[in-house]
Amino acid sequence: MVQQMKNGTKIYTVSQVNTLIKTVLENNLPGRLTVTGQISDWRGPHTSGHCYFSLKDEGAVLPCIMWGSNFAKVKFKPENGLAIFGTGHIDIYEPQGKYQFYVERMEPAGVGALQLAFEQMVRRLEAQGLFDEAHKRAIPPYPQRIGILTSESGAAIEDIKDSIWNRWPCARLFLYPVPVQGEGAAAEIAAGIRDVNRRNRKLKLDILIVGRGGGSMEDLWAFNEEVLARAIFDSKIPVISAVGHEVDTTIADLVADARASTPTKAGVVAVPDMQEVLQQVDYLGERIAYRVTALVHNSQQQTDEFFVRLSGSFKQFLADARSGLYAIEEQVRKIEPHRLLGRKTVELNDWKNRAGAAVKAIINKCSMQFESQKSRLAGLNPKSVLQRGYSITTNKKTGVLVKSLADVQIEDSIITELAGENLIESKVTKK
Numbered sequence: 001m002v003q004q005m006k007n008g009t010k011i012y013t014v015s016q017v018n019t020l021i022k023t024v025l026e027n028n029l030p031g032r033l034t035v036t037g038q039i040s041d042w043r044g045p046h047t048s049g050h051c052y053f054s055l056k057d058e059g060a061v062l063p064c065i066m067w068g069s070n071f072a073k074v075k076f077k078p079e080n081g082l083a084i085f086g087t088g089h090i091d092i093y094e095p096q097g098k099y100q101f102y103v104e105r106m107e108p109a110g111v112g113a114l115q116l117a118f119e120q121m122v123r124r125l126e127a128q129g130l131f132d133e134a135h136k137r138a139i140p141p142y143p144q145r146i147g148i149l150t151s152e153s154g155a156a157i158e159d160i161k162d163s164i165w166n167r168w169p170c171a172r173l174f175l176y177p178v179p180v181q182g183e184g185a186a187a188e189i190a191a192g193i194r195d196v197n198r199r200n201r202k203l204k205l206d207i208l209i210v211g212r213g214g215g216s217m218e219d220l221w222a223f224n225e226e227v228l229a230r231a232i233f234d235s236k237i238p239v240i241s242a243v244g245h246e247v248d249t250t251i252a253d254l255v256a257d258a259r260a261s262t263p264t265k266a267g268v269v270a271v272p273d274m275q276e277v278l279q280q281v282d283y284l285g286e287r288i289a290y291r292v293t294a295l296v297h298n299s300q301q302q303t304d305e306f307f308v309r310l311s312g313s314f315k316q317f318l319a320d321a322r323s324g325l326y327a328i329e330e331q332v333r334k335i336e337p338h339r340l341l342g343r344k345t346v347e348l349n350d351w352k353n354r355a356g357a358a359v360k361a362i363i364n365k366c367s368m369q370f371e372s373q374k375s376r377l378a379g380l381n382p383k384s385v386l387q388r389g390y391s392i393t394t395n396k397k398t399g400v401l402v403k404s405l406a407d408v409q410i411e412d413s414i415i416t417e418l419a420g421e422n423l424i425e426s427k428v429t430k431k
Contacts, residue, residue, distance in 0.1 A: 018094040025090055025099060034087045035062065035101060036109055042080050045071055053078070055086060055101065063100040070104050075221075076117035083109040114217045118224055121251055125226070130233050136257045137238040143206035143271060145172050147237070149192050152177035156213045156263040160242065163267025168274055170406065174205065180212035185222035190231035197236050207270055208235065210252060211242030211263050223250040232256050242266040278398070296377055303373050310366050314359065321355050386419040393417075396425070405431050 012020070037055030044051025049068020054061050064086065078084070086103040093100055108116045125131065146164065150156045152175060164171055178192045179185040189210065196208060210232065212220070222228065223243050229251045232239045241256035242263045253259040260266040328344065386392070393402040396413040408414060408428050416424040 014097065015094065018092060018097050021097075021099070022092040022094065025092060029090050032087060032089055032104075034085055036083065036085050037062065039078055039080055039082050039084060042078060051078070055084075063098065064103050065100055066103040066106065074106050075113050076108060077120050078106065085109055114221060114224075118217075118251070121224060121226065121229075122254065125229055125251065125255065130229060131254045135233065139238050139240065139258050139270065140206045141272060142277075143168075143171060145174065145203070145205050146270060147174045147176060147196055147203070147205040147208045149176045149178050149189055149196075149208060149210045150212055150263075151180045154180065154213055156180075156211055156242070159213070159263040160209060160211070160266045163264050164271055165267075167267050168271035170274070171271055174203065179222075181215070181219050181222055186225035186228040189222065190228045193228075193231040193235050193239070197234075200237055205237055207238045207240060209240045209242055209260075209266050209270060210256070211240075211260070211266065212244070213263060214245040214248065220244050220248060220250055223252040225251070228252055229255045240266060240269055242269075278400075282399075299373055299377055303370065306369065307366070310362065314362060317355075317358065317362075321351070324351070386417065389419075391416050391418050 035055055037057050040054045040056050040061070042051070042053040044053070044066070045068060046052075049071060051066045051068075051071050053064050053066075055064055056062070066088075085107045086101065086105070087107075088102045088104040090099055090101055092098065107113050129135065148157065148160055150160070157175060161173060164173065176192050176196060178189045180189070193208065193210070196203065196205065210223075212223070214220075220243060223241070232241070232252060232255050238257040240258045240260055241250070241252040242260035242265065243250050243252055244262070246261045258269050260269040325348075328348070393414055393416045394400065395402055395408055396415050398407075400407050402408055402414060408431070410428055410431065412428045414426055414428060416426065418424065
């Protein structure tokens with residue numbers, strides 16, 4: 001109740017004055033208004049989640065407050081000096097007798113809120129090293145087990161499956177269904193990545209593909225949130241990001257170990273082309289056959305050269321022995337043969353025995369070396385195992401050696417090679 005002095009002057013309490021001002025503000029200001037200015041004296045969010053700051057221009061300062069429930073919806077990071085549009089209402093804070101702007105929604109002046117939030121996130125995570133090439137894991141060249149984190153009902157999963165199996169039909173794919181947009185989607189995808197990593201000793205996945213089809217920046221925003229970026233960075237399994245269209249770039253693309261510009265391109269990044277691999281195998285087979293043939297030819301040439309040297313040595317030995325005999329014969333002519341005949345006959349027999357033994361030793365040595373070379377050549381023959389009862393089986397359609405059940409399918413024709421170039425053709429009826 002308003003009091004009066006004896007002369008009729010009304011007396012107001014402080015609370016009454018503030019209430020009057022509040023009423024005037026409510027009756028004369030718009031219920032909601034949008035104010036533009038630069039943020040200054042930013043304080044928040046506090047433990048309560050509320051934020052306190054001011055908006056200023058060249059001539060004035062407006063105190064502001066934003067409740068935590070409203071600030072939780074702001075995608076970008078407010079900071080001093082940033083020009084914004086604030087939408088809310090003016091009210092008086094009666095305990096301190098000051099008016100302030102209660103901001104309900106905040107948008108950056110200039111670029112959109114999501115674009116600004118994206119740019120801020122890129123700068124912050126780049127400064128922390130999450131995009132450094134040194135931290136990126138290599139994609140295995142021939143992956144067999146591939147995990148896919150995406151929506152089970154979207155077109156992206158079909159695009160990813162087709163692009164992988166068209167190139168590398170031997171791969172096994174494992175779908176981990178997750179939401180790819182909306183509130184909480186980023187946290188669920190991140191939780192999926194961590195769950196797969198925890199269980200990968202059993203799953204044995206070679207790579208993970210995380211992605212979705214195209215959409216607006218709002219639709220793709222789950223792949224720009226820090227919680228997902230951290231999960232990709234911490235993953236022990238190499239991660240390929242396959243999000244949106246060619247022109248879309250997300251935080252997930254930047255932090256992942258490899259990026260596919262679309263889900264359809266995921267197969268090109270994740271797996272090799274089977275036809276190219278088979279061509280490489282054929283090329284390597286030809287190289288190996290050439291090397292083995294060359295080695296065999298070299299060994300044959302060395303054997304030929306050895307026999308040439310052996311023949312020359314033997315001929316030289318015989319020539320030397322013949323010269324010695326001629327020299328002895330001359331000496332015998334110069335003396336009376338009957339006096340030395342007995343002794344020289346003994347010496348001649350000794351020479352003959354020694355020469356025969358030497359020739360026999362040389363021949364034995366050459367035979368041993370020849371057998372050794374022959375054994376080495378036989379060991380180099382890739383089909384020598386066939387003589388010991390083994391066989392070699394290939395898939396007639398693919399030409400691939402059958403080493404496991406995965407190398408053949410039911411109804412495939414297979415060729416079994418036995419010793420003596422004998423072949424058996426059969427058909428797979430059961431695995």
